[in-house]
Amino acid sequence: MRASRYTIFMYGAIIGVPLLMMLTVVGLLENNPYAYTVLPALLGVAASVFAATGYLETFAHRRYEGSANRLEEGIASASKMAPRNTGGKIITFVLKRFNNSTKALDSATYKVRATERTTVLGALLEIKDYQDNTISVRCNCRMGVCGSCGMVVNGKPVLACETGALNAAKDEVVEISPMLGHPLLKDMVTDFDDFFERHKSVEPHLYREDTKEKYAAKKEYMQSKEELDKFLPYSYCIMCGLCLDACPVVNSNPNFIGPQALSQAYRYHADSRDQKGKKRLFDVDSMDGVWGCEFSGSCSKACPKGVDPAGAIQLLKGDLMKSLPEN
Amino acid sequence: MELLDFDVVVLGSGIAGLGAAIHASRSSKESLSVALVSKLHVMRSHSVAAEGGISGVLYPESNKDSKDLHAYDTIKGSDYLADQDAVEVLVEKAPEEIKFLDHIGVPWNRLGNGHISQRPFGGMSIPRTAFAADKTGFFMMRSLYDELLSLKNVEIFNEHFATSLIRDGNEVHGFVAFDMATRNVKAFRSKSLIIATGGASRVFSFTTNSYSNTGDGTAMAFRAGIPLKDMEFVQFHPTALIPSGILITEAARGEGGYLRNANGDRFMERYAKSKMEIAPRDIVSRSIMTEIKEGRGMRDKESGLDYVYLDLRHLDSKKIDEKLPMIKEITIKMLNIDPSKLPIPIRPAAHFTMGGIHTDIKGHVMRSSREIMNGVWAAGECACVSVHGANRLGSNSLSQCSVWGRITGMEAAQNAKRVRRTSAKFERMAEQEEMRIIELAEGKGSQSPYEIRDALYNVMDEHLYVYRNMKGMKLAQKRISSLRKRMKDVYVKDKGNVYNTNLRETFEIANLLDLAWIITEGAIRRHESRGAHVVAEYPKRDDKNWLKHTIAMKSIGGVRFEYVPVKMEGWQPEERKY
Numbered sequence: 015m016r017a018s019r020y021t022i023f024m025y026g027a028i029i030g031v032p033l034l035m036m037l038t039v040v041g042l043l044e045n046n047p048y049a050y051t052v053l054p055a056l057l058g059v060a061a062s063v064f065a066a067t068g069y070l071e072t073f074a075h076r077r078y079e080g081s082a083n084r085l086e087e088g089i090a091s092a093s094k095m096a097p098r099n100t101g102g103k104i105i106t107f108v109l110k111r112f113n114n115s116t117k118a119l120d121s122a123t124y125k126v127r128a129t130e131r132t133t134v135l136g137a138l139l140e141i142k143d144y145q146d147n148t149i150s151v152r153c154n155c156r157m158g159v160c161g162s163c164g165m166v167v168n169g170k171p172v173l174a175c176e177t178g179a180l181n182a183a184k185d186e187v188v189e190i191s192p193m194l195g196h197p198l199l200k201d202m203v204t205d206f207d208d209f210f211e212r213h214k215s216v217e218p219h220l221y222r223e224d225t226k227e228k229y230a231a232k233k234e235y236m237q238s239k240e241e242l243d244k245f246l247p248y249s250y251c252i253m254c255g256l257c258l259d260a261c262p263v264v265n266s267n268p269n270f271i272g273p274q275a276l277s278q279a280y281r282y283h284a285d286s287r288d289q290k291g292k293k294r295l296f297d298v299d300s301m302d303g304v305w306g307c308e309f310s311g312s313c314s315k316a317c318p319k320g321v322d323p324a325g326a327i328q329l330l331k332g333d334l335m336k337s338l339p340e341n
Numbered sequence: 342m343e344l345l346d347f348d349v350v351v352l353g354s355g356i357a358g359l360g361a362a363i364h365a366s367r368s369s370k371e372s373l374s375v376a377l378v379s380k381l382h383v384m385r386s387h388s389v390a391a392e393g394g395i396s397g398v399l400y401p402e403s404n405k406d407s408k409d410l411h412a413y414d415t416i417k418g419s420d421y422l423a424d425q426d427a428v429e430v431l432v433e434k435a436p437e438e439i440k441f442l443d444h445i446g447v448p449w450n451r452l453g454n455g456h457i458s459q460r461p462f463g464g465m466s467i468p469r470t471a472f473a474a475d476k477t478g479f480f481m482m483r484s485l486y487d488e489l490l491s492l493k494n495v496e497i498f499n500e501h502f503a504t505s506l507i508r509d510g511n512e513v514h515g516f517v518a519f520d521m522a523t524r525n526v527k528a529f530r531s532k533s534l535i536i537a538t539g540g541a542s543r544v545f546s547f548t549t550n551s552y553s554n555t556g557d558g559t560a561m562a563f564r565a566g567i568p569l570k571d572m573e574f575v576q577f578h579p580t581a582l583i584p585s586g587i588l589i590t591e592a593a594r595g596e597g598g599y600l601r602n603a604n605g606d607r608f609m610e611r612y613a614k615s616k617m618e619i620a621p622r623d624i625v626s627r628s629i630m631t632e633i634k635e636g637r638g639m640r641d642k643e644s645g646l647d648y649v650y651l652d653l654r655h656l657d658s659k660k661i662d663e664k665l666p667m668i669k670e671i672t673i674k675m676l677n678i679d680p681s682k683l684p685i686p687i688r689p690a691a692h693f694t695m696g697g698i699h700t701d702i703k704g705h706v707m708r709s710s711r712e713i714m715n716g717v718w719a720a721g722e723c724a725c726v727s728v729h730g731a732n733r734l735g736s737n738s739l740s741q742c743s744v745w746g747r748i749t750g751m752e753a754a755q756n757a758k759r760v761r762r763t764s765a766k767f768e769r770m771a772e773q774e775e776m777r778i779i780e781l782a783e784g785k786g787s788q789s790p791y792e793i794r795d796a797l798y799n800v801m802d803e804h805l806y807v808y809r810n811m812k813g814m815k816l817a818q819k820r821i822s823s824l825r826k827r828m829k830d831v832y833v834k835d836k837g838n839v840y841n842t843n844l845r846e847t848f849e850i851a852n853l854l855d856l857a858w859i860i861t862e863g864a865i866r867r868h869e870s871r872g873a874h875v876v877a878e879y880p881k882r883d884d885k886n887w888l889k890h891t892i893a894m895k896s897i898g899g900v901r902f903e904y905v906p907v908k909m910e911g912w913q914p915e916e917r918k919y
Contacts, residue, residue, distance in 0.1 A: 101643060114839045129643060131584065131676065143791040147834035147843045155551045157587045157671060159479050160385040176674045199522060200840040206382060206499070219487040220446040229367055231440035234399075236455030246448050249480065253384055278487075285446060 102129035105183050107137060109149070110191035112198040119191065122146070128179040134188065135163050135174035138202070150201040158318065161252030164259070165202050166191045171256045171316045174202075195259035209255050212271050216279040216297065221290035241286040248281035248326050250319040257313035257323050263306055270306035271298070273313035273323035280326035283333070295334050304330045342775050343527045344768065347376040347496075348757035350515060350531035351750075352503055353558060354379035355388035356478065356739060357721025358537035359485035360746025362495055365535070365754040371494040373757055378498040378518060378529060380553065380845070384486040387539055387551040388742065391478025392590035392667065394470035395442075395739035397435030399457060406467045408432040415737060416912045418464040418621045419730025420872035420882060422571070422890070425910035427702050427726045431737070431744055438743035439471050446484040448473050450664065460664070461595045462735045464621035464919070468595075470736040475590050475667045478739065501527065502845050503557065505774045506534075506565040506717075509764040511708055513565065513717035517774040521845065524838040526778055528771035532760050533716055533753035536562065536698060536706070537746070540722035542575065543849075544857045545691035545806075546798035547646075549581050549588035558723045560852035562698045563859065567706055567714060568894045568903075570725040571696035572856065573863035574873050576733055577807050579625040580651050581690030584644035585675060589651060589668055589687055591735040594618040596664055599652040600629070601684065602637040608649075616919035623732040623873045624919065626689035630807045633688070641686060650684035689807055693733055695873065696863075697725035699892060704749035710892045710905045716762065718749040727890065730907075731872020782844050786832035790847040793824055793831065793854070800824075801857055805864060810877040814865045821858050828854055862900055863891045884914050 105128045110119040124145050126137045135153055142149040154160040156175045163174040167182045167190050174190075182188050196204035222228045257273040258264055264272045276298060283294045298304050304327050313323040349365045351358050354377060362377040369375075377383060398406045411432040416423050439457065443449060450458040450472055462470040473480040489495055500521040507514045507528070515530040541556025542548040563569050579600075580589040594600070600618050602608045612628040613620035620628075629649050632638055638647040653661065653668075658681045661669055665680075672678040672685055698719040699707045704726065708714035721742040728741055800820045804813035828851055835843035869883035870876055889904040 114837075131643065133675075142842075147789070147791070148837070150835075150840045150842045152840075154381060154385050154553050155387065155390050156585065157390060158674070159476065159667070160381075160387075160389050160551065162382070162385050200837070203840045205522070210382075210499075214490050217491065219491045220444065220484075222444065228444045229441065231437055231444045234440050234443040234449075234457055237449075237451055238455055239451055239453070242448055242451055249446075249448050249483070250476075251483075252389075252479070253382075282446070287444070287446065 102127050102132065103180065103186060105137070105179055106187045107141060108187060108189040109201070110189065111149070111201045112192055112203075114198070114200050126179070128183075130178065130180060132179040133175055134167055134172075134177045134179050134182055134190065137179045137188075138174060138190070150203050152203045159252060161254035164193055164254040164256045166193060166259075171259050173254060173256070173318045176318065193255060193259035195261070195265055196255055204255065206255060209253075209258060209274070212258075212275040213253065213278060215271065216275045217294075218275075218278040218282055220282060220285060220288050223289050235287045237286055244286070245281050245284035248277050248284065248321055251277060251281070251321050252319055254318065256316045256318060260312040260316035262310050262312060263308055267302075267306065269302045271302055273307075273327065276304060276307070276330060277321055277323035277326040280330050283330070292337050295330065295337055298330060299334055304334065342772060343525065344530065344771070345376070345527055346530045348373035348531070349533045349535070349753045350376045350378060350529050351535045351537060352378050352516060353386070353537035353539060353721070353723070354381065354383035355386040355537060355539050355721055356391075356481055356485065356742040357746040357749075358386070358535070359383065359482065359489055360743055361535045361537055361720055361750035361753070363485065363489055363492065364747045364750030365533075366492045366495050368751045369494075369754045369758065371492060373494060373754055375495045376498060376529060376531075377489070377495055378501050378503065380500060380502045380521070380557070382499045383497055384482055386482065387554050389479040389482045390549070390551060390588060391481070391739055392475045392588060393462060393592035393595065394460060394472030394477045394736045395435070395439055395481070395743070396462065396465065396470050396734070396736040397439045397740055398432065398469055399436055399439060399459065399471065404467060406469055410466055411435075411469060413912060414465050415728065415734055416730070417915075417917060418732055418734040419728075420623075420732055420917060421884070421888065421912075421914040422574075422727070422730030422871060422907060424702070424727050424908040425912055426908050427728045429910060430702060431728045431740060434744040434747075435740035438740060438747070442481055442484060442743070445488040447480045450474060460592055461619055463591050463594070463619045463625065464616070464734040465736070470592075470595070472592065472664075474663070475592055475665045481739065481743075502848065503561065504778055504848055506561050507764075507767055507770050507774075508565040509766050509770070511712075512715040512762065512764070513706070514762070514764045514767050516561070517771050517778075519778055521840050524782065524841060524844070526775040528767070530767060531716070532757040532762055533718065535749050535753050536717065536719040536723055537721045538723045540694035540697075541853065541856045542691040542694060544797065544853050544860065545575075545801045546795075547581065547586045547688075547802060548691040549578050549586055550691070555849035555852050556694065556723065556856045557849065557852050558719070559694075559697055560855045562706070562719070563855060563893070563895055566895050567708060568699040568710060568892045569696060569859055570699040570890050570892055571727060571731075571863070572694070572859045572893060573867055573891060574695035574731050575691055575805070575860065576622055576693035576695060576873050577626040577689040578692035579622055579629055579689050580687040581692075582671065582675065583641050583646050583648045583686040583688060586690045587671055587675065588692070589671075589685060590665070591619070591622070593651060593653060593665055593668055596660060597656055599655070600625070601650045601652050602632045603639050603649075604637060606637075608632050608637070613919040620919040621732055621734060622692075626807050627875065629689055639686070646688060648686040648688045651687045652684040653680040654682065654684065656681070693729075693738060694722055695725070695727070695729045695731065695733055696891075697723050700724050700726055702726065703752050704745045705752065709894070710903050716756070716760075718753050720745040720749040731874060781831075781847065782833055782841070783836065784833075786830045788827045788831045790828075790831050790833075790850045793827055794850045796824055797821070797850075797854060797857055805861060808875055808877065809864060811865070814861060817861050818865060821854065821861055825854050825858065859893050859900060863893055863902070866902055867891060888914065
């Protein structure tokens with residue numbers, strides 16, 4: 015905005031002022047005040063007004079920023095007051111935007127100044143807010159706990175909010191694409207309906223025989239630290255979908271229920287408070303359940319929260335083997 | 342437009358919203374039809390960012406704690422603006438909620454004897470904050486979501502953005518929303534509606550809150566003529582990370598962390614000698630800002646923000662791993678700071694909206710200062726019951742959300758069984774709202790919503806932060822009014838129908854502007870300093886004139902204010918010293 019106003023002012027000044035002078039001189043020489051003086055004078059005045067408006071707007075903008083920049087009693091206020099364009103490096107962001115009418119990934123390139131602290135999500139939002147409002151990104155907490163912003167950054171499935179832009183850059187370029195293992199909606203945004211159904215299908219909740227007592231809890235269920243440690247690592251799942259995106263089996267056999275759901279089946283199975291017992295194991299005892307896993311380990315590598323779905327699946331397999339009747 | 346009928350509709354999916362949906366469903370023995378509508382995926386609401394824990398008296402026999410003491414701490418912490426009958430409900434019901442959360446799978450930290458572990462928190466006289474590491478809110482959300490999936494009669498509507506309540510006379514009949522995936526407009530008609538849309542701290546730029554905390558439900562309620570209570574009280578959390586504002590839990594201080602200024606002094610000694618770093622949040626935030634003001638802070642060159650240090654270096658690194666793992670993860674990932682080796686740069690950030698939709702003690706929404714609006718409840722941060730008064734104590738929010746999530750869920754279900762209500766005007770009003778959505782989406786204008794939002798940030802950060810003064814607030818009033826005018830000429834650039842975040846954000850920014858306006862107007866009128874609201878011209882609490890709640894209501898062409906007395910149950914105001 016500011017640059018364009020400044021440009022208008024400059025053009026106004028460069029064209030308007032000489033035009034006014036030249037035509038006035040011509041008008042005086044020709045001695046025809048109406049044809050050559052009044053008209054150019056009007057033109058000149060119009061150009062000057064146009065220029066002045068541009069200048070005033072530029073000035074008004076500066077003045078507003080100036081007052082916002084005033085540091086009261088030496089306290090830097092908490093808003094973004096520091097000059098944005100100092101330090102850091104200019105990074106090129108290549109966005110693979112999913113176009114829902116053509117069903118293709120279109121490349122779009124943007125440049126953002128990034129410092130050591132700029133996250134990929136921060137850069138995306140800066141592009142969205144100030145360069146191209148039409149970009150869609152799903153995000154919320156920006157602190158790695160809500161699970162919204164899983165995407166593929168320079169080939170790696172990550173959460174954009176906890177990935178540093180400079181760290182991710184290769185030769186000062188960051189390429190971002192949506193998780194292609196999920197159905198796509200728009201730009202970086204994927205459709206989670208199928209993912210949530212997979213999660214729901216393993217009945218991921220603490221099963222208790224006495225549901226009445228469960229809802230009118232008078233006393234906590236006792237649990238030792240050792241019992242807690244058995245399921246705690248698997249309860250960190252934020253449902254970001256990165257493990258499913260990385261899983262080579264799901265990508266070739268969509269019927270395989272996938273690492274996220276299986277890790278959650280194990281999370282409740284391993285919880286000493288759960289009373290579902292072996293039924294939970296039998297529910298995933300199939301080729302599209304635990305036996306579909308080929309143990310590539312991609313899911314555990316992709317998980318941003320250190321959940322080890324591949325490990326959970328092997329533990330489910332082990333418990334299943336142990337639960338078989340001896341003969 | 343699609344018309345959807347439900348017995349109970351819950352709008353918002355944080356801890357209060359999920360709880361309300363679960364209890365509405367359960368208490369009707371899964372017989373009522375319940376809808377849960379959220380602008381996010383329901384498990385991703387901002388409650389996941391709650392870290393430190395949930396308050397409740399669990400073991401009075403072994404640690405000498407009592408519900409009376411919890412109530413006293415809460416009321417004193419509120420600077421005596423909390424309704425004391427509501428506080429009694431909170432402390433009475435909170436323990437049961439912690440146990441319910443245990444029963445649905447929250448991985449509480451445990452003591453050697455298998456009991457739930459509790460940690461010290463700001464303003465609480467006894468360690469009574471139950472916790473699951475420093476991801477308590479996250480674990481509660483996941484457990485509630487998973488529990489919800491076991492219920493048959495709840496239908497989940499992910500990523501539907503609500504734009505307006507439908508009110509006919511003294512009843513609210515539902516709301517209109519559009520589906521983010523398609524931009525299709527849907528009208529949700531309810532016998533009982535529960536609003537649980539969270540806080541509005543995104544009116545400030547430096548905030549601990551998620552991007553979603555734009556107070557949509559609160560703003561919609563206001564526009565529907567529902568009164569808002571005590572909106573001028575905004576909590577600033579003392580320790581938010583530079584420069585992003587990401588929350589560093591109060592538990593870091595509860596577990597023994599120090600605050601230090603540029604000289605390395607533990608400055609809290611000067612402000613709250615007995616409680617030190619775990620004094621209530623309003624006091625600690627002011628202390629930090631006083632240190633900075635008097636030149637004992639440091640300045641971050643890149644962001645221009647002044648800060649002090651949160652020092653965890655003296656804590657056992659095993660303790661950090663067991664009780665504060667997320668803090669370590671965040672500081673390392675965001676700033677490359679290992680809290681065992683380096684102090685963490687922090688300053689106060691907007692954190693919690695103490696005020697909100699005016700409700701009675703059961704969460705029933707009011708239509709005037711004293712009369713009830715039929716068919717609608719509010720729970721969680723968007724509601725003002727009020728249990729937090731002028732300053733919330735840390736860990737009381739998770740208990741508030743749990744307690745009133747359950748109460749409103751059950752009340753709404755009861756009501757839905759009883760009433761058979763129709764409104765002749767519903768469809769026509771919903772169609773009008775659909776037109777308004779389409780007009781904004783497809784219309785023309787000249788103003789960028791993001792530039793308006795940035796200007797609002799500047800105003801709020803500068804004039805309605807920890808320390809306020811009349812001159813600044815009046816300037817803010819003028820600027821917000823001109824921003825509201827600019828908003829009328831706003832332009833949505835993205836003309837697509839699929840996942841149009843530009844459109845959603847434009848509605849959100851309009852909500853922020855409305856709420857910023859009410860916050861500022863309320864703050865200008867309250868001529869005293871109480872809790873989180875501190876005005877240079879009126880530095881003292883004034884119980885004679887101001888022991889009362891602010892009620893803001895829409896009027897023709899503006900907002901009008903009324904005041905209602907605080908409900909007292911025997912705790913008399915005393916000087917607040919820690």
